[in-house]
Amino acid sequence: MPNPHSHQQNHLLAALLPAELDRLAPALELVALRLGEVVCESGAPLHHAYFPTTAIISVQYVMESGAAAEIAGVGNEGMFGTSLFMGSQTTPSRATVQTAGHGYRLQSKALMEEFDRAGPMLHLLLRYTQALSAQIAQTAACNRHHSLRQQLSRWLLLTLDRMPTNDLVMTQELIAGMLGVRREGVTEAAGKLKDLGAINYRRGHITVLDRSLLNREVCECYLVVKKEFTRLMGDVKHRQPAATAAAGK
Helix, strand or coil, rough: CCCCCCCCCCCHHCCCCCHHHHHHHHEEEEEEECCCEECCCCCCCCCCCEEEECCCEEEEEEECCCCCEEEEEEEECCCEEEHHCCCCCCEEEEEEEEECCEEEEEEHHHHHHHHHCCCHCCCCCCHHHHHHHHHHHHHHHHHHHCHHHHHHHHHHHHHHHCCCEEEEECCCCHHHHHHHHHHHHHHHHHHHHHCCCCCEECEEEEEECCCHHHHHHCCCCCHHHHHHHHHHHHHCHHHHHHHHHHHHH
């Protein structure tokens, strides 16, 4: 029976040159990521980087009061653990599993050995970090200036981009925690999207019925983040053919 899991399911791993992936492959461990699992607690030592394939990791900033809000999401387009190669063994953010699934876990030592080669992977990860920073900055601006319905639409669209299905296993209470707002606000915003025919929801599930309606309701922040990641992947998707051509000269 064929293995349903592959490094190619994560866009960053898929963009590695064959020699890079060959060096990392023995250290890449396929792990199941359960809904609500804490991948890393705020301020705790970070021992692994995570490359999600079918799971989504929510990166949240935690206040002293215990309140938290999502500052970024990480799915099959990227990785969690950029602080490892940015000079820190810890992160001020908490990372929890937003959508259950799988991903590849890589020990920090193996990641840093490849990063310190100062080869193509270094440039790839720095470009990803730039795109992730853009997502964090845009999220902060969106949460300050746009309506909750626009924020919810952005969040739903970004989640859909990382999933093969339109059915999200997600409670409104969990979404409220991600967005850092009251559950009643999410209920009202979701109700308006339901009345428009964009979504339907039942306990623990949200189904997107018409993505075009979400595109109409969302603020510009979704496209800003989308374009930045598209630019990133557009820049790296030709790396393997180019390297192969160069090696043949």
